[in-house]
Amino acid sequence: MKDKNSLLKFILTTGLIIAIALLINKFNIFKGYGPKEIKDFIQGKGIMAPIIYLALLSSLPLLLFPDSVLVIAGGMIFGLFWGTVLTTVGSLIGAAISFYISRKLGQQVVKKLIKKDLVLFDKKNSGFFLILMLRLVPLFPFKIVSYSAGLSDVKFKDFALATTIGSLPGIIVYTNLGDKTTVFGSKDFYLSIGLLIGLFVISFIMKKIFQEKGEKINE
Numbered sequence: 001m002k003d004k005n006s007l008l009k010f011i012l013t014t015g016l017i018i019a020i021a022l023l024i025n026k027f028n029i030f031k032g033y034g035p036k037e038i039k040d041f042i043q044g045k046g047i048m049a050p051i052i053y054l055a056l057l058s059s060l061p062l063l064l065f066p067d068s069v070l071v072i073a074g075g076m077i078f079g080l081f082w083g084t085v086l087t088t089v090g091s092l093i094g095a096a097i098s099f100y101i102s103r104k105l106g107q108q109v110v111k112k113l114i115k116k117d118l119v120l121f122d123k124k125n126s127g128f129f130l131i132l133m134l135r136l137v138p139l140f141p142f143k144i145v146s147y148s149a150g151l152s153d154v155k156f157k158d159f160a161l162a163t164t165i166g167s168l169p170g171i172i173v174y175t176n177l178g179d180k181t182t183v184f185g186s187k188d189f190y191l192s193i194g195l196l197i198g199l200f201v202i203s204f205i206m207k208k209i210f211q212e213k214g215e216k217i218n219e
Helices: 002-026 035-043 046-062 067-105 107-114 128-136 142-151 156-183 187-212
Strands: none
Touching: 035 046, 035 067, 046 067, 046 142, 067 142, 067 156, 128 142, 128 156, 128 187, 142 156, 156 187
């Protein structure tokens, strides 16, 4: 009976989250919002700003909104250190939500939510290393990897650890970019742009290497 009640609560909670996400996506509530607009919105919440930021990050897998815009805004608001910490925590929460929605509710429900094709991981490669590489190398969007991992046989602890480690370089670069927009035109600002370009170049090279090794991932 206890298990049935827990399952019912999970389904109802998940259903509510999905319904809210579908409404937000349908009416484009966040359309036209850039880092500055998000920064002004979150900063206007005062001491609740970190909580609001975490809530938005955790909701990203359910929304048709670019992750990088919010992360840059986080850097503008909280600076490099705390922006990185909060973004890492929020991204992991969002990834966990995606993982468990997919694992508990299945592929058809997820497809209705994100309206994109998932990827199927080869069972022999669906562990820590594969998730780590997919976080480091942007072969697929963050949310697609999270939802797809929930359909595979990867253990959650491996998924969570690989997500945390693999996402960190990108989080630092984008957060740093947001932080340095406060000193636009300075040497630090141009260095942050250089780091972003470097991230893209390294990711492109790693993507080629990863693909040449024949890691099996199917659309």
